[in-house]
Amino acid sequence: MMNTFNHFENEILVQLIELAEEEDGILSMRQYIDSERKPSLHTVLETFGTWNRAAQIIDYVPYIKYDVSLQQENLLRLIKELHEKNNGTISLNHFKNVHGKASIDVIERLFGSWEGALVYADILPSPTTSVSYTKEEMLNNVRNLYLQVGQAALTKDMYMESRTEPSLSNLIYSFGTWEDILKEAALSKSPIKDAKKLEKEKQFLKEATDSILLFKEENNSLSENLYKEQHRSPSATTIRRRLGSWNNLLTLAGLIKDDMKKEVRKQRIEQLKKEAIQSLQQFAKETGTTQERVYKEQNRKPSATTLRRYFGTWDNILALANLKRY
Numbered sequence: 001m002m003n004t005f006n007h008f009e010n011e012i013l014v015q016l017i018e019l020a021e022e023e024d025g026i027l028s029m030r031q032y033i034d035s036e037r038k039p040s041l042h043t044v045l046e047t048f049g050t051w052n053r054a055a056q057i058i059d060y061v062p063y064i065k066y067d068v069s070l071q072q073e074n075l076l077r078l079i080k081e082l083h084e085k086n087n088g089t090i091s092l093n094h095f096k097n098v099h100g101k102a103s104i105d106v107i108e109r110l111f112g113s114w115e116g117a118l119v120y121a122d123i124l125p126s127p128t129t130s131v132s133y134t135k136e137e138m139l140n141n142v143r144n145l146y147l148q149v150g151q152a153a154l155t156k157d158m159y160m161e162s163r164t165e166p167s168l169s170n171l172i173y174s175f176g177t178w179e180d181i182l183k184e185a186a187l188s189k190s191p192i193k194d195a196k197k198l199e200k201e202k203q204f205l206k207e208a209t210d211s212i213l214l215f216k217e218e219n220n221s222l223s224e225n226l227y228k229e230q231h232r233s234p235s236a237t238t239i240r241r242r243l244g245s246w247n248n249l250l251t252l253a254g255l256i257k258d259d260m261k262k263e264v265r266k267q268r269i270e271q272l273k274k275e276a277i278q279s280l281q282q283f284a285k286e287t288g289t290t291q292e293r294v295y296k297e298q299n300r301k302p303s304a305t306t307l308r309r310y311f312g313t314w315d316n317i318l319a320l321a322n323l324k325r326y
């Protein structure tokens with residue numbers, strides 16, 4: 001990853017990796033916003049095109065497997081949480097009773113129907129038919145949507161919320177950025193990028209990187225405390241606030257090598273394996289079962305999602321602790 005993307009892109013990807021690790025390997029736009037990480041969600045989406053593309057780059061699981069807007073994700077979260085709370089059952093009337101009729105109206109606008117929302121929430125299976133599009137067919141679909149919405153600017157959120165095919169990720173894969181898509185479709189009035197803000201963030205990253213490289217050259221040290229004592233600019237406090245951590249800066253400046261990161265990850269997996277064995281054996285002893293459903297219901301740690309992320313199937317996970325299903 002570090003050899004493929006520039007410093008600014010790597011800074012974002014580091015933030016996403018840390019968030020995914022904190023959330024059992026799942027990447028959610030809402031959780032990114034709530035974590036108050038930098039840069040903004042808007043900048044992340046402008047940089048990588050879609051949330052799911054960014055998740056794919058770092059090999060983590062997006063909270064929703066389809067390209068969706070933040071508004072759509074927020075609604076799908078309510079559906080998924082109610083579905084889980086009711087042990088895998090949900091109905092339109094139940095959701096309406098909990099969240100009000102207005103929420104159903106929004107769902108129908110954003111997903112076409114209640115059943116469509118359940119497909120997006122991965123509660124109902126998606127249609128099995130797969131359609132391939134030529135580039136010109138893709139652009140025609142964009143043009144048709146532009147005419148339907150009747151607005152001066154067609155945004156990515158409008159495209160995703162319209163459920164137009166193909167997916168936004170496929171469009172971006174074929175044409176590049178959203179601005180490139182609009183240009184190819186001859187839609188001149190595209191949304192204006194927040195270029196000044198993006199350039200400001202890139203400039204800060206360059207200043208911080210130059211500063212830490214000069215600091216290392218002059219002191220032969222990467223100590224944050226020494227950096228603070230010398231009152232360097234930008235300050236260590238500002239670096240932590242803007243980049244998330246001191247180590248993030250060192251990584252982006254190429255001062256923490258990939259082999260070191262791999263060793264840290266290896267140690268993490270070994271530690272997780274020990275914790276999993278202990279937790280699973282205690283779980284089996286206390287409950288008399290090894291069912292994943294029961295393990296989840298009891299909110300055991302490490303979570304089932306984390307274990308699946310690192311070790312695969314539930315049978316593989318049980319095998320770590322010399323257990324079988326019963």
